[in-house]
Amino acid sequence: MSVYTPLDAPQMTRILAPFGYSLVHYHGASHGIENSTFLIEAKDRQGTPADLVLTVFETLDSNAVRPYLHLLAELARDSQLPVPGPLADDQGHWQITVADKPAVLMPRLPGDHDFAVDEARCGQVGALLARLHQCDPGSLLPLPDERQRLATLSKHLSHLPANQQAPARALLDAWQASPTGRTLIHGDLFRDNLLWQDGHISALLDFYNACLDDPEYDLAVTLNDWCVEPCGKPAPEREQALLSTYQRHGGLFDPGRLKLALAVAALRFWLSRLAGPVANHSEGQGSKDPDEFARIYRWRMKALEPGA
Incomplete structure (x- = not known):
């Protein structure tokens, strides 16, 4: 990091x-x-x-x-x-x-970062998420609320192109108005938060966005990194590999809610990258490119259109 x-x-x-x-x-x-x-x-x-x-x-x-x-x-x-x-x-x-x-x-657990993606790796990620989502959160200390993070990020909607601000606001309002789930989620399962050894996941890292929310939201965050093309277009084979393995290992999700969560998660990371962390004073990669999630967001919003 x-x-x-x-x-x-x-x-x-x-x-x-x-x-x-x-x-x-x-x-x-x-x-x-x-x-x-x-x-x-x-x-x-x-x-x-x-x-x-x-x-x-x-x-x-x-x-x-x-x-x-x-x-x-x-x-x-x-x-x-x-x-x-x-x-x-x-x-x-x-x-x-x-x-x-x-x-x-x-x-430091064994293994190294490996940013390659394929169906087999996506399947492993799906199985890992299923195990995490079945953990009992009853003994945990209260975790921050992702809905509050989204409310804070909504202050940056003005950074979006003018014609996209109203649809983005409506999307966030719809999500925020829905009940919050009680599943333990990672909230940030990007490729740089896993280590690999001999082709298998050896470490799951960086739980500092973890919270209790809907499993669909965690799946959406993960799918938006692991299962999209550079242009932002979904990669259906990888997506199916992740979701089917997730289900085989006991994970449950609602497809309609997942479709909404995919757009919300894309918007969340677009806004967070536009907001910008403390990257001006860092050694290393600093803030990531907002345009990556702008592209993903456009595809996810298109999938929400009637008849899509």
Whole structure:
């Protein structure tokens, strides 16, 4: 992920010490746009090598981070989900402070980013989402509301072309007026939030948009990244592979609601990219191209037209 908070080696050494690790090497990761993330090679007190990840939260305060770390700890206990849990320091704390910002240290699960897409990979993603959506959220701390995020992003509708502002407002109003689901969703399952090893998913990352909402919304976010062509047009074979495998593993969704969610999710990420994070001061990829989701949004809105 992009690095907005640079850290030098002495700083990193001090961060690792309370966890019982000594620094060998580290570098900033280049994928993502919201937080500063560092990939670390370290050794524990016995001299055993350890691969770690430090995330410094750029937009969330310590209170906002707390439920996410609790969620990660709960999911990491599930052997069916390859999710890294937060590590505790010598005081038993998951959350630490780095450069006056909340941060967390986690093990780095094996595997690498691989942005290739095909039907087999989309099927694996569908199975993973089905397992996540069947998790019991009853023991979790209250998570932020995606509907509130959408309400905040709606302030940026004025950034859209003038002829698209009214339809976009009507779309958001229709979605916001509908009941909120109670399924645990990832909310950001883009290709850069998975690691792969030997052709299989080895890690599911970045739960900092997770919330309770409709499974159709999570499917829509995922389909809009994994199952579209560069022009924004849906890729039906990949879409079918993801959805059919999702259903075979116990996932349930309403096709009509999914069609609406696909447009809402495309608009959500178009608006968030237009709003722009702290990319002007980052090292790495920074903000992503809004036009990518403008293209996807046009196709998803076309599918909502009568007779489509």
